[in-house]
Amino acid sequence: MHTQLADFLKDTPQGNEAAAILRTCVHCGFCTATCPTYQLLGDELDGPRGRIYLLKQLIEGARVTRTTQLHLDRCLTCLSCQTTCPSGVRYGRLLDIGREITEQRVRRPLAQRALRWWLRAVLPYEARFGPLLKLGQLVRPVLPRALKSLVPAPHRGDTTWPAVQNGARRFALLRGCAQPALAPQINAASARVLQRLGIRLLEAPQAVCCGALNHHLSATEQALQQMRTNVDVWSNLLDDGVEALIVTASGCGATIKQYGELLAHDTQYSAKAERVARHTLDLAEVMSDSDLQRLGRAEAAPSIACHVPCTLQHAQRLPTRIQELLGVLGFNLTRTRDAHLCCGSAGTYSILQSGIAEKLRSRKLEALTVERPQCIVTANIGCLHHLQTGTQLPVRHWIELVDAYCR
DSSP, rough: OOOOOOOOGGGGGHHHHHHHHHHHHHHHHHHGOOOOHHHOOOGGGGGGHHHHHHHHHHHTOOOOOHHHHHHHHHHOOOOHHHHHTTOOOOOHHHHHHHHHHHHSSSOOHHHHHHHHHHHHHTOOHHHHHHHHHHHHHHGGGGHHHHHHTTSSSOOOOOOOOOOOOSSSSEEEEOOOOSSHHHOHHHHHHHHHHHHHHEEEEEEOOOOOOHHHHHHHHHHHHHHHHHHHHHHHHHHHHHTTOOOOESSSSHHHHHHHHTTTTTTTTTTTTHHHHOOOOOHEEEHHHHHSSOGGGGOOOOOOOOOOOEEOHIIIIIIOOOSHHHHHHHHHOOOOOOOSSOOOOSSSSSHHHHHTHHHHHHHHHHHHHHHHHHTTEEEESSOOOHHHHHHTTTTTSSSEEEHHHHHBBOO
């Protein structure tokens, strides 16, 4: 697809990258078949092909409108379209560029600006989000049903880390921002399981958020600065002999694995960012490379429906890794439908586009429960919380069940 860049983008890294991506698109339409919002809304502009038309127009200098912003906002960035694209169009990166331009040129209504500011000011900071969550949980019993469903009940899992960690292999576990407050038992379970696999796990220092939230809300410079800060800290860990960084939230992992790409034009950080990205692994990748016989087989475990987050199957290209691990360990996995479709969580999407997110969640839960599982497992804290608000079935991180039933 030929593109005539607008003057403000000519000879810029951003403009050249966007033009190169657009040239790979042949508008075949295969992407629409796997797009959740197109399937739900039936509007061409709410599918990848239609959004690419909008992105091409704004990159060529056409007037950007609130309507353009609305259709770009409705994209989940699930990247299901990238998985099915025969031409390898990097749609997610093109969308990032287009959203940033749109954010600069279309002023949002005050309520939207306030909500986005609040999300960016609270969610990525454990010291702010944690106390607010505890306050919400304190008054949760008297909240109206609509609000009550948004506040998770206090966690009841085991949060104790192994007292002594020995092992020939050394990894660093990233804490995350919201996860330590919402579900601290996930990282603790990971540490216990990995110790039984002969891995010494350190808790990596994390001064700031990985940058995912700011990045997806088009606060690009703030996101890049967070990434640079983390690159400096985590590079020191790698220098000290840590084999890799382990992430238990696939949304964070997908962003960190993009550091090299996102900081490619920063001459001071590009090489270091690429190194950090290359040495970042999802927990499932580390488990796959370990001797699982040391864990034993699952005994008396419930039947499980496995939800693979978009950030794991489309962004990190690990669509079956969790199921393979759980199968080897002896868990009973039930059949699901439409595994490629997003649950509607998508970071802050479930807050900013709640109506669409709730419909997608209902579809996902229906697809996950076709064989009446006793439990749903996932690999991302955002998906876990979003799914749990729509079902009475327990929704847990898959490592929690490995820790509980493999002895």
